[in-house]
Amino acid sequence: MRAILSRPGLRARTTVVAVVAMAATFVLAGLVVILLLERSLDNSTTEDARSAGRQVVNEIAKEGARSLTADDVASTGDTASVIQVLDRAGRPVASDPAIAGEPPLTSARPAPGRETVETVSRSVGGTEDDYRLVSAGVAGPGGPYVVVSARSLDPVTEASARLSLLLVLAAVPLLAFSALAVYGAVGSALRPVERMRRAVAEISTRDLSRRVDLPPGQDELHRLAATLNSMLDRLASAQGAQRRFVADASHELRSPLNTITTALGVAEHHPAAMSTAELLGVVSQETGRLRELVDDLLLLARTDDTSDNPPHAEVDLDDLARTEAERARAGRQVEVEISTAPAKTSGNPAQLRRAVRNLVDNACEHARHRIRVRTTTEDSTAVIEVGDDGPGVPPADRARIFERFVRRDDARHHPSGTTGGSAGLGLAIVAGIAARHGGRADCVEGTDPAYPGAHFRIHLPLKDTT
Structure with missing residues (x-):
């Protein structure tokens, strides 16, 4: 328990939250039960007092109060339930033996046929207690009179106190049992997580072949x-x-x-x-x-490196593509067709220029007679496409060719190999730059008979100019 309290983990926190929630539920439910019990007992006490006083009221209505004796108004023989009859001047004319000789219990004087209900704290028989008083007015021979029936509220208070004590005594072991049950259940639920942790901890960087066992179920x-x-x-x-x-x-x-x-x-x-x-x-x-x-x-x-953030600016891809195409036209023995449409993106100009240059140089290296450089837009994407009339790229190599140090067999016999040096890094650089700018690079099959070779494309997010 000391370890749980000193280093509260998920199990301890879950247990505390569950116990607190359950304790709050017990308290709320207990309060509701006690209030309902008190209300029921309170109503029952009032009805008992009213019923006891009604008998005396009926007798007075028939024969008056002069013939009443202490025995006629006697109730339980103690101060828990007493009756007192008052004349029109408010003087007691008959009282329960337990309160004989004591002053009137109340100052209420209801008219005949009316009654008042009140709760007063009185000292009756030398004992200070709370009483429920039901005062009923009655007209009889020699009247009118007031019949006061008093019932002690001590049984109501005592019953509420006993019920409260009982609920507390029942709640303590229930909460303790619940805490142990929740702590054990959470531990059992987390046991697969602990097994996963141990399995992952045992996996070293030298051997990443091990895998975590899948727990049953789809949770x-x-x-x-x-x-x-x-x-x-x-x-x-x-x-x-x-x-x-x-x-x-x-x-x-x-x-x-x-x-x-x-x-x-x-x-x-x-x-x-x-x-x-x-x-x-x-x-x-x-x-x-x-x-x-x-x-x-x-x-x-x-x-x-995702932490490397080179400066970004608005880049005119059509101008960039045209510049690189003109450079290739001036320095290569191939025809260069240029077809550019306005396209803007946000990025690092130097890196984007390097990506386009790599594609243009790659096309020049593998073209037989001509290459084509063009820019277009597709919805919210800017596309730079470089095609050639060379041997093309087989479908099986079109994704692999963007990997690092990957060169096709025919490229190995080329005088200069793949662009970016003979190491096969040119297209990998293109793919990396495109990914860093939120785009992608791919190689597709050409549809123009004049350019049946490779068609490389760079897709970049189109800058919103509105």
Whole structure:
């Protein structure tokens, strides 16, 4: 119990809330029962007093009060129930033996045929108590008279007190039993959660193959376990992708380093086989590859980092696409068709320019004779499309080609490989930039016979200009 109170957990808090709610219910129900009992006993006391006084009223109405004796108005023989008869001057003419010689019980003087009901605190027979008084006026020989019938309210108070004590004595063990029952029930309900916690705690980053057992039923615990397993699946997938990424990045970085190392070794041990100019050319070329690869990796890291918030501005996608298309037209031996419609979005201009440039360069690398760059709008989406008349992308590769370090077999024999360096990061960068801007990138089958090759598209949220 000390541990529960010092570190209140879910079980303890639930138990406290349940016990407090049950205690409040007991109190409310007890108050209602006690009030109903008091009301019933109070009405019963009034009726008893009225019934006892009515007998005397009937007798006075017939024969008057002169023949009344103490025995005629005597009730129980104690002060719990007494009757007193008053004349027109308010003097007692007959009284219960228990109150013989005492002054009038009340100052009420109802007219004949009328009655008054009141509660007074009086000292009767030397005992201070609350009484219910029913005073009835009656006209008889020598009258009028007032018959006062008094009943003690002590039995009502005593019954209420006993019932209150009984309810308290019954509530304490009930609340204790309820607390134990709720505490145990919550613990039993949370036992699957504890098993899940232990299972997740035993899962290490080296082995993400284990999964949480699904509890029976289709309740919240079952859905929690399913969500945990889904999260573990995503973590395992992300870990596998990270490991493949590191392995592929290491392989791609090793290739230019090996080339530089080989060239330096040849120049050192066989100076005649390689001139200084040739050595500088190899080193310069491979250093450029290294720099491009490192830049691509850093850009991918920034697109993955959700805490990185580059400056955003309004970007005219049609102007951006036209600029990149004109650059390709000036520097490539392919025809470039440009078809742009106004389209604005909000984003980082440099990153969006890089994404469009990667698609344009990729199309130029794989096109036979021509490429097409165009922008359109579809409902609330801006679309940048770059198509070519090259060999295209098989349907099975259209989603996989946006993954990192993924290159199709035919691209490996291309002089420059996939855009973004020969490492296969160009389209991954496009997909990452599109996702960071709330959009997506995809590859679809071309419908124009003049451009039967690959059709890459970037979908971005259209900026509201209203």
